[in-house]
Amino acid sequence: MHRNVLNLTAYTVLGSNESEHDYHIKTETAVPRMVCSNCRSREVVGYGRVEVLVHDLPMHGKRVGIYIDARRFKCKSCGKTFMEHLPEVNANRWMTERLVKWIGKRSMTNTFTGIAEEIGVTEGTIRNVFSDYVNELERTVRFETPKWMGIDEIHIIQKPRAVISNLYNNTAVNLLPNRNKKTIATYLSNLKDRDSVQYVAMDMWRPYREAVNEVIPDAKIVVDKFHVVRMANVAMESVRKSLRADLSPKQRRGLMHDRFVLLRRQSQLTDQESFNLDGWTKNYPLLGEAYRLKEEFFNIYQASSKQQAQMLYEQWLKSIPAELRGHYEPIITAWSNWQPFILEYFNHPITNAYTESLNSLIRVLNRLGRGYSFEALRAKILFSRGSHKIVQNRPKFERQLDDYDRSSMAMFSLSTSFQVKEEAKNYGVDIDKLVAMIERGEI
Ligand SMILES: [Zn+2]
Numbered sequence: 329m330h331r332n333v334l335n336l337t338a339y340t341v342l343g344s345n346e347s348e349h350d351y352h353i354k355t356e357t358a359v360p361r362m363v364c365s366n367c368r369s370r371e372v373v374g375y376g377r378v379e380v381l382v383h384d385l386p387m388h389g390k391r392v393g394i395y396i397d398a399r400r401f402k403c404k405s406c407g408k409t410f411m412e413h414l415p416e417v418n419a420n421r422w423m424t425e426r427l428v429k430w431i432g433k434r435s436m437t438n439t440f441t442g443i444a445e446e447i448g449v450t451e452g453t454i455r456n457v458f459s460d461y462v463n464e465l466e467r468t469v470r471f472e473t474p475k476w477m478g479i480d481e482i483h484i485i486q487k488p489r490a491v492i493s494n495l496y497n498n499t500a501v502n503l504l505p506n507r508n509k510k511t512i513a514t515y516l517s518n519l520k521d522r523d524s525v526q527y528v529a530m531d532m533w534r535p536y537r538e539a540v541n542e543v544i545p546d547a548k549i550v551v552d553k554f555h556v557v558r559m560a561n562v563a564m565e566s567v568r569k570s571l572r573a574d575l576s577p578k579q580r581r582g583l584m585h586d587r588f589v590l591l592r593r594q595s596q597l598t599d600q601e602s603f604n605l606d607g608w609t610k611n612y613p614l615l616g617e618a619y620r621l622k623e624e625f626f627n628i629y630q631a632s633s634k635q636q637a638q639m640l641y642e643q644w645l646k647s648i649p650a651e652l653r654g655h656y657e658p659i660i661t662a663w664s665n666w667q668p669f670i671l672e673y674f675n676h677p678i679t680n681a682y683t684e685s686l687n688s689l690i691r692v693l694n695r696l697g698r699g700y701s702f703e704a705l706r707a708k709i710l711f712s713r714g715s716h717k718i719v720q721n722r723p724k725f726e727r728q729l730d731d732y733d734r735s736s737m738a739m740f741s742l743s744t745s746f747q748v749k750e751e752a753k754n755y756g757v758d759i760d761k762l763v764a765m766i767e768r769g770e771i
Pocket of ligand 1: 364365366367368369403404405406407408
């Protein structure tokens with residue numbers, strides 16, 4: 329085998345053999361560094377050899393093991409014995425540095441087990457290398473702290489996780505392994521300039537609220553409108569289902585068929601749908617009442633102030649017929665527990681505009697996610713560079729020059745244009761872009 333086959337200039341290839349799956353390559357350092365690792369003295373003498381196995385990049389589809397015939401030395405100054413320094417080897421992993429880098433990148437697109445087989449190491453080793461790689465990315469890729477933050481739930485790999493988003497820029501900035509208070513609080517505490525967070529939009533999940541109150545007490549909490557109004561649809565469904573028992577099988581099928589009409593806003597119904605809806609509500613007044621309650625609950629969000637919204641809510645509450653009250657208990661409880669935060673929306677109408685995008689993300693991840701750990705999927709979502717929303721600050725405004733000025737100033741503008749180089753800001757992951765990249769198989 330050619331002595332440069334490894335393309336590692338610090339090593340001389342002494343010999344090699346190959347089997348069906350592997351290359352075994354025997355080497356030694358080309359120029360040993362003869363310095364005591366303990367006291368830096370150069371007064372050292374040979375003290376035998378030791379063979380060290382180091383894994384390297386796969387070659388021609390085969391796994392590569394480099395057997396370094398490493399020298400041992402004894403120091404004449406301090407008396408310690410030691411092994412020579414092995415350049416380009418990651419001594420924590422017994423891998424070449426280039427293999428460590430390769431595994432990190434490859435973990436973004438392949439499963440740990442797949443990579444472990446390619447290299448000939450355990451899955452645990454791949455997991456550790458990957459975790460170092462992700463820590464390095466966390467240090468180098470920094471997203472801007474959202475001024476308007478969203479906290480949402482996303483269900484991936486069997487568990488609900490918290491997605492942190494930037495509502496102003498419509499991007500995701502983090503994905504946390506769970507929705508516990510401690511997890512959220514730790515995330516918030518580690519944010520650079522966390523006091524710049526002005527608003528946090530969330531669903532009605534108490535640990536989010538407690539974490540925000542504790543760590544960034546000046547940030548205003550706003551319950552996401554979507555999570556409030558959808559409770560009216562849930563109540564509508566609950567009423568519809570409770571009426572089923574009184575219906576003939578034919579009517580039951582009809583109501584099942586028209587259930588989407590009941591969930592649609594009145595203003596969006598076609599003539600045919602309006603006609604169907606009238607049929608149901610005339611024959612079943614309670615269904616009509618439930619439809620009215622749903623519509624009026626949605627209409628609370630047309631209020632122009634929080635006082636007006638609270639007034640509309642109280643009118644709505646009084647108008648619930650006693651027979652239907654049970655179906656609306658969840659809304660009544662939520663309103664009483666979250667009232668100031670629900671009403672905060674009317675001061676700051678912020679909401680998460682990318683719920684649909686998150687749903688497509690969940691869909692593609694569930695297809696792609698088999699075999700990945702949460703950490704690997706998280707890294708894929710957050711650190712696939714092509715999906716980042718990066719904004720280069722515009723250079724200073726410059727007065728436009730006329731032709732005469734232009735020729736005399738040419739040298740000057742050329743030199744200034746090189747000086748105006750401002751730092752780019754990274755606002756996080758554009759979810760739609762990310763979904764498209766996953767669908768094209770790019771990540
Ligand atoms: Zn020494």
